[in-house]
Amino acid sequence: MTAENEINGWVLYDGACGFCSWWIPFWGDLLAKKGFKIEPLQTKWVKERTGFTEEELTKDIRILFEDNTIVSGADAYLYIFRHIWWTWPIGFFFSLPGLKNLFWMAYRVFNRNRFLVSRVCKMKPIIPEKQD
Numbered sequence: 001m002t003a004e005n006e007i008n009g010w011v012l013y014d015g016a017c018g019f020c021s022w023w024i025p026f027w028g029d030l031l032a033k034k035g036f037k038i039e040p041l042q043t044k045w046v047k048e049r050t051g052f053t054e055e056e057l058t059k060d061i062r063i064l065f066e067d068n069t070i071v072s073g074a075d076a077y078l079y080i081f082r083h084i085w086w087t088w089p090i091g092f093f094f095s096l097p098g099l100k101n102l103f104w105m106a107y108r109v110f111n112r113n114r115f116l117v118s119r120v121c122k123m124k125p126i127i128p129e130k131q132d
Contacts (some may be wrong), residue, residue, distance in 0.1 A: 008035030009065035011076070014058040015040030015127035018118030024061070035081055036063070042127050060111065074100075074107035 011031055013024040021040075024031075028038050039046055041058050050057070050064065060073040062079070071079050078100070081091030094103040110117070118125065 004021045006035050007037060007066065009037075009063055010046075011036050011080070012046055012062040012064055013038065013042045014061070014114075014125075015042050016058065016125045017114050018123030018125045019114050019121070020118075021126040022123050029078070030084065034080070036080075040127055049053070073111070074104045076109070080105065 011024060013020040016020055026036050031038060041047075041062065046064070047057060049068070050062075050070065061076050062070040062073075063076045066072075076089050078095050081087040082095065083091075094100060117123075
């Protein structure tokens with residue numbers, strides 16, 4: 001349990017993705033209890049602090065810690081899973097060799113198709129997609 005107002009870091013998600021814009025804020029209260037704020041990756045301070053290019057920025061979900069350490073992709077989910085008592089077994093299980101690779105493969109498939117899932121499920125992003 002973290003002390004009131006103690007910030008361990010931020011869970012950063014793609015605000016242009018409808019699924020991400022729904023899924024991460026849905027867990028916002030629980031993440032806050034663990035010392036994490038949530039923020040879209042497209043937020044100006046996030047871009048500046050991480051130094052990611054526009055192309056890299058929204059490639060994966062990320063956890064940005066106070067010390068500027070970044071955990072990305074499936075590893076971000078596994079980190080959070082291992083720090084919540086009722087998801088700890090999932091985090092432990094999928095952190096094992098071999099199973100971690102399987103978890104990463106599933107994450108990559110979903111990540112590549114998240115905009116399709118968002119459209120099919122009619123999940124609106126908080127940041128509109130760019131109109132080219």
